[in-house]
Amino acid sequence: MFPRPIEQTSGGTQIAYKTLLPISLFVWLLPLIAIFMTSIRPAEDINRGNMFGWPSGFNMIDNYTRVFTESNAVQYFLNSVLITVPTVAISVSLACLAGYALAIYKFRVALPLFFLFVAGNFIPFQILMIPVRELTSALNMYDTVQGLVLFHAAFQTGFCTLFMRNFIKALPFELIESARIEGVGEFRIFWHLVLPLVRPAIAALAVLIFTFVWNDFFWATVLTQGEASKPITAGIRALNGQFVSRWHLVSAASLLAAVPPVLMFFLMQKHFIAGLTMGATKG
């Protein structure tokens, strides 16, 4: 292990390390802690300019409830869920199929097609903006949840396919070969043999895509306008205008928007990190 395990060092170093840890964490998360402290202050603190000192009271529940009762936040959250969940389902399923095809069959264009999916992942969104906006309008889906779902699903399919293909490629090919010799059909091999084996990859992709799409802001501003389809990321900006200088509510709303991906991360930490660090250990 590098650096040398701290247990093997002198007592002084160990104590220094153990005190430095919480201090560094505090500094690292200082912006977050500051905004959290603001979000639980009563309104009087904000008016009096007591932003940094000890709060005069703890209004956490009240402030956070107000975000929902005094704005469209409920609608925004609902929209975010309606956009994110179908996107995850569609892009992960399509990627399972495509990844299987690209990993298992040896045909000439397999690698170029794979590279196409990989490259599609990295392009700047702006090169897609105008045509995708036009296409969405032409489909009568501008300013709808479905319009966002279709685009996100298509775009995320690139990343998911990259991930799935590499995952399936690492499975033992002999399994599939022997199933073929047994006379099992291609789709049955996929469904009964491969799909159960890629469950960890599906879990990792699901949490990652959930986070990516939930946190999207650009496409939400490009493809929506009204309240009915706006997800929470774009909604916060609107709330920002609505709650002018009521900073305790602005900060509570911002923190609330971050809750679902954060929960997702803490509940599925193993899968989340496995997904993000794919490729960081081999190559």
Next chain:
Amino acid sequence: MTATPAVPVNAADGPNRQSSWLRRNRIKVAPWLFLAPALIFFFVYVIVPIIRSISISFYKWDGLYQADGTSNAEWVGLQNYINLFSDDRFYTALYNNVLWLVLFMLAVPIGLGIALFLNQTVTGMRFYKSMFFFPFVISQVVVGLIYGWFYNPDFGVVGSLWKLAFCEEVVNIVGNLRTVCSVDPPAVLESEDYATFAIIVAGLWPQIAYCMILYLTGLNNVSPDQIEAGRLDNAKGWRMLWYVIIPQLRPATFIAVVVTVIGALRSFDMIAIMTRGGPGDGSTTVLAYYMYEVSIGEYGGRFGYGSAIATVLFLIMLVYISYFLFRMYQDEKGQ
């Protein structure tokens, strides 16, 4: 390993004997059936739009259509690209993109530093690691708001710390409390000189977290034998890090650099939230934001010009994409 043995044809299997064309060619047809949904989707929403954006960049177009459905677009050839050369704002955006690229790279060594700091097995270490990773999970919009708040000269953390150092509260004649500062707290986001740097610092926060997690995973897989061998050779500290550890972290470094470059060139959300490209004449704008502003922003409506900016950004990204694909191709060949 290279030549796969031919799959034995089991003609003796009764039910398969009256083999149709589909059956005989199923190994050839199957991949296309599996691929079709993803490919169609990806073509419609990604490949075709790229081609279309490039073609729009040769037109002057306000994005509108005439009553009979023909578009208002007017062919101007390379004019949009020529105009870019004399557009100060384009240069500012390009310069800021370079700044983002260069400064964003700091995320890689800082991420490595934090990963080394946290690569211990003290109790509670898992908690510390996830808390350090935390900023990456939060949406960039929220990060932008948090930092906008953090930088606020009147009540943000920066402003408050500044007041602790340079200001004192005095009671004036009427009895009102007033704060007097020897140097006024800096309004970083309102300064044309500092705003871009302030946004980049905010952007670095989640990016460092990402690089850190890549390196923590990498460090986990560093071979203990080599470290022992290094220790026997009296390699310690920096020498050990440089000659033994970093070479083994190469895959992690590669991915960290790739995602950081993409992150830097994609920067949009934070600028939109923190400064909307301002202050002054677009002093914090980058290509991604400028393109948005020119096409569908408040005074937008120049779709052709916007597409030309997008194409330039795309070409810059293409350099990195090609490099990444080239590396991937070499890996594939090696397998």
